Amino acid sequence: MYQQIYSPLAGSIGASAAAAALPLAVLFVLLGVFKVQARWAALCALVCSLAVAIFVYQMPVVQAGSTAALGASTGFFPIIWIGINAIWVFKLTQTSGHDVVLRNCLSQVSPDTRVQAVLIAFCFGGLLESLAGGGAPVAICAVMLIAVGLDPVKAADIEQSEVLRWMDRFAAEGVHGVTLCDTTGMAFPSQVGALTSAARAQFPGLELTLHFHNTRGMALANTLAALAAGVNRFDASLGGLGGCPYAPGATGNVCTEELVHMLELDGYNTGVDLAALLSASAALPRLIGHDVPSQLLKAGRRSDLHTMPCLSSDGLPEQRAFATGV
Template sequence: MYHQVSAPLWGSLGWSALIAALPLLVLFVLLGVFRIRAWLASLVGLALSLVVAVAAYRMPAGAAFDSALEGAAFGLFPALWIVVNAIWIYQLTRRSGHFDVLRRSFARISDDQRVQGIIIAFSFGALLEALAGFGAPVAICSVMLVAVGLKPIKAATIALIANTAPVAYGAVALPVITLAKVTGLPLPDLAAMTGRQVPVLALIVPLVLVVVLDGRRGLRQAWPAALVCGASFAVAQYLMANFGVVQLTDIVASLVSATAVLLLLRVWKPRPAEPVPAADVAPPPSGGGGATTAVRTAAAATDTRIEVVRAFAPYVAVIVLFSLAAVPPVAAALAHTTSTFGWPGLHVANASGKAVTLVQFKFDWLADSGTVLFVAGLLTIPLLKLRARDALRAYGHTIVQLRTAALTVTAVLALAYVMNMSGQTATLGLFLAGAGGLFALLSPLLGWFGTAVTGSDTSSNSLFGALQVGAAGGAGISPLLMAAANTSGGVLGKMISPQNLAIGASAVGLAGREGLLFRRVLAASAVFVPLMCVLVYLQSTPILSWMVPS
């Protein structure tokens, strides 16, 4: 049994935190400064985390490598299992020619790419996050944005930035539910407190999206659509989190926001934008294959109603299947197929002597989001009248396309597990928790850091939720506020997580250019994170303490 130590270097928490942060610092510097390919930067970070675990934390080498293997296994399942099947569905629509029909259908809703970006990336992406999470919204929305004419790098950037506000209640509220379990705090109170923080992001994110899409001109000409979308989402999210069923929070909010924008477009149209620079316009999707390639290549007016229905059918199937899987009796039945077991050879206890729960590997082969997407893909084959041979070729093409992303995701999660199991992550958390009353200002950074490393707000809550509550008690701050701050800060780390960067880049055929994507989204993260830190700090003072449930 390996027992974690919080301050392995001379008993100093500061020096220990510095050496613990080294793998992540090197990883992000390699990505953002030296523009090293993500898979190589991740392998370097993983190697450093192993060295720190063994040399500084005195973790047995066998246990350190077993931690890395468990993280890599988690990267393959469920992370990559979800992404492969999400992109496979896109490949099927592309091979059948219905992706062009889909693009023209969005153009009929509005011919303005800024409005299309808001509806697809924010509203539809929020719905996918509510139902699936774990990278599926970024993968699907990125390729849909390419379908409406955006360059791949801008499409992936928009999808990543939009995947923020819905994350706290994503995957049917799994992050908040997990936070309640690890902290022992009531779920309704946690959901309500989080619902008084993340809706502020929802108000701002659509406005940021139009700026990224079209600069100041986009904000000046399309702000009504962005404001209506963000405000309607924020109000619905707040009401559901505080007074409704927490599992349905993002589902309701996403549908309300999309409906609000569609109603707005009946009485308002954005001013026609000048032609988009060629650098930001995607060429028409190429590729395809099979007997049914290019269902429609004529003008939008020639698309029949049945072809439009077929174009949307795969995504309707995704929504229906995830909705069915979330029904309590169905979810309970699926849960019976889940197998949980201790990772072989890995026995770890934290500094207080309690067994670390991360050593338990959950293999929910039937209940997993990736399996639901796989079933949706199988349904897509007859819906789009594709041959089984073409569908199989599309799956093979998807695997080849994701080969470097697979290496990146497995390496990053291996790094995260080594840091978590050895105690490096706990050291960093304790170091920030030592800020006393200022901890309220730094608290969201813990959640942001946890999600940036693991790519999951749920994992971040598992890592730091209990630590936040303990630190809050020592600092005389509301434990409920600090716990909610962890998940609210965590939603902002998702866009810069190497795992999600790899997913976004690979989805649009830019594997290996994750560093460029990282620099594109870093500015948005740098704006949102201080905003959340200030909001949480003010909620810890008499200025906004009335927002904290009593």
């Protein structure tokens, strides 16, 4: 029987850990740096994993192959299998015409699509969660919402009730804080306000953190919406660094210096040295080799003075300082 060796490289835990992390590094570099399609990046990472297991950790080839097969089957059942069945159900209802039947049945309860969405996503979704779990409620309910005529983009949104249900589970496990993430920059202020207000009301003892990306320029607006609902913890990144390899055009998190600048203008004491933030952000382009998204770094603070060419009383040009925010 094979027993794992924890330090196969010269007895060094650090070197062995670095070798074990190599497949992850390959995956992230291919996805994030070279923008390789996910399936090819995953395949390369799998080959790298097998090589590390066999040649570094001395795992028998047969066991390494069976381990890879187990991982593939675990990914396929039930995760991919649920998605396949969701697509099959959608195609079946379309082809058979039962999407109309479903729509008519729910219309008899209420013609309001919001009521229909609650019935499907919350009531039927709760039933599916108890019967199947594993992502089935989201996949199947999204198909049903599309079948009753809801816009596909709205149907694909994670329902607020689903978010609150997961928060309830975490709270039941004794978790003290939850971070709600908008990694692809899809959130908008009214949605954020409604969700955070509901979360604060339902889980007053749970520490809530918001994580916004600025992909569509709404991160600061979303922050204000959450702030109005009573949230006071936000993730941010210096210069607006970051991104998401799965979302084309995705930008980084809300910019730390812009967030601090906005909050302090609105009277909040953040305790953060904005001048030091801007100084650190100014060094980033040299370190990473490209500009950062921070507009505050380019335009300066609201109170900063900038010289502007003017004509003096005698008609000669002179420089005067103007506050950009006035």
